[in-house]
Amino acid sequence: MERRVRHALEVARAYSSWNRVDDAQAVLLDAEQMAPEQVRHHFLSRQLALTWVRRQRGKPSxxxxxxxRRLKVLD
Structure with a gap:
Protein backbone atom coordinates (compact mmCIF):
# COMPACT_ATOMS: atom_id res chain seq x y z
CA MET A 1 0.00 0.00 0.00
CA GLU A 2 2.85 2.34 0.81
CA ARG A 3 4.29 1.95 -2.68
CA ARG A 4 0.92 2.59 -4.30
CA VAL A 5 0.47 5.79 -2.33
CA ARG A 6 3.99 6.94 -3.08
CA HIS A 7 3.43 6.25 -6.78
CA ALA A 8 0.13 8.18 -6.68
CA LEU A 9 1.88 11.14 -5.06
CA GLU A 10 4.53 11.13 -7.76
CA VAL A 11 1.86 10.95 -10.46
CA ALA A 12 0.03 13.86 -8.82
CA ARG A 13 3.24 15.85 -8.75
CA ALA A 14 3.84 15.12 -12.43
CA TYR A 15 0.31 16.17 -13.37
CA SER A 16 0.71 19.33 -11.33
CA SER A 17 3.96 20.21 -13.05
CA TRP A 18 2.19 19.78 -16.41
CA ASN A 19 -0.49 22.19 -15.14
CA ARG A 20 -3.10 19.43 -15.04
CA VAL A 21 -4.18 20.33 -11.53
CA ASP A 22 -7.62 18.72 -11.75
CA ASP A 23 -6.07 15.37 -12.65
CA ALA A 24 -3.46 15.79 -9.92
CA GLN A 25 -6.10 16.51 -7.30
CA ALA A 26 -8.12 13.48 -8.39
CA VAL A 27 -5.07 11.22 -8.04
CA LEU A 28 -4.27 12.65 -4.61
CA LEU A 29 -7.85 12.18 -3.43
CA ASP A 30 -7.77 8.57 -4.64
CA ALA A 31 -4.54 8.02 -2.72
CA GLU A 32 -6.17 9.51 0.35
CA GLN A 33 -8.99 6.98 0.01
CA MET A 34 -6.44 4.14 -0.06
CA ALA A 35 -4.33 5.26 2.89
CA PRO A 36 -5.44 8.50 4.58
CA GLU A 37 -2.76 8.43 7.26
CA GLN A 38 0.09 8.13 4.79
CA VAL A 39 -1.22 10.93 2.61
CA ARG A 40 -1.93 13.15 5.59
CA HIS A 41 1.60 12.90 6.92
CA HIS A 42 3.57 12.85 3.69
CA PHE A 43 5.49 16.00 2.84
CA LEU A 44 4.76 15.83 -0.87
CA SER A 45 0.98 15.73 -0.48
CA ARG A 46 1.04 18.70 1.87
CA GLN A 47 3.33 20.63 -0.45
CA LEU A 48 1.08 19.96 -3.45
CA ALA A 49 -2.08 21.03 -1.63
CA LEU A 50 -0.45 24.22 -0.37
CA THR A 51 0.82 25.04 -3.86
CA TRP A 52 -2.62 24.52 -5.37
CA VAL A 53 -4.28 26.75 -2.78
CA ARG A 54 -1.74 29.51 -3.34
CA ARG A 55 -2.06 29.34 -7.14
CA GLN A 56 -5.83 29.71 -7.09
CA ARG A 57 -7.20 32.96 -8.37
CA GLY A 58 -10.17 33.88 -6.29
CA LYS A 59 -11.73 31.39 -3.93
CA PRO A 60 -10.44 27.78 -4.05
CA SER A 61 -12.94 24.98 -4.59
CA ARG A 69 -7.69 21.25 5.93
CA ARG A 70 -7.39 17.50 6.30
CA LEU A 71 -3.68 17.81 5.51
CA LYS A 72 -3.42 20.64 8.08
CA VAL A 73 -2.21 23.10 5.45
CA LEU A 74 -5.10 25.51 6.10
CA ASP A 75 -6.88 26.42 9.30
Missing part, protein backbone atom coordinates in the same frame (compact mmCIF):
# COMPACT_ATOMS: atom_id res chain seq x y z
CA UNK A 62 -14.59 23.38 -1.58
CA UNK A 63 -12.93 20.07 -2.46
CA UNK A 64 -9.48 21.67 -2.41
CA UNK A 65 -10.17 23.53 0.82
CA UNK A 66 -11.35 20.29 2.44
CA UNK A 67 -8.23 18.46 1.32
CA UNK A 68 -5.98 21.25 2.55
Missing amino acids: AELVGLA
